[in-house]
Amino acid sequence: MQVEGYNYMFGSKAAIRKYHQTLPLALSKRYGRAKQYTQGQVDTTIQVLNLNKRYALLFCTVISMS
Numbered sequence: 001m002q003v004e005g006y007n008y009m010f011g012s013k014a015a016i017r018k019y020h021q022t023l024p025l026a027l028s029k030r031y032g033r034a035k036q037y038t039q040g041q042v043d044t045t046i047q048v049l050n051l052n053k054r055y056a057l058l059f060c061t062v063i064s065m066s
Contacts, residue, residue, distance in 0.1 A: 015055045022049055 026045050027037050037045075046056055 012055065015052050019051060019055055023051065 023042075023045065026049055027041065028034075030045055030048075031037060031041050042056065043053075046053060
């Protein structure tokens with residue numbers, strides 16, 4: 001039996017983990033270490049890493065709040 005939304009939730013957890021593990025390092029390698037990156041820099045890096053854009057806003061919001 002499959003619960004509605006289970007795969008969506010599982011997939012989002014994995015995607016968020018992948019963002020957390022790869023995006024900050026990739027941004028610093030591409031553009032140097034910085035407190036903030038432009039929207040264009042983040043979008044380009046997400047595209048290069050082949051990350052799901054659906055979770056980009058959540059990642060950026062979490063980073064800016066910490």
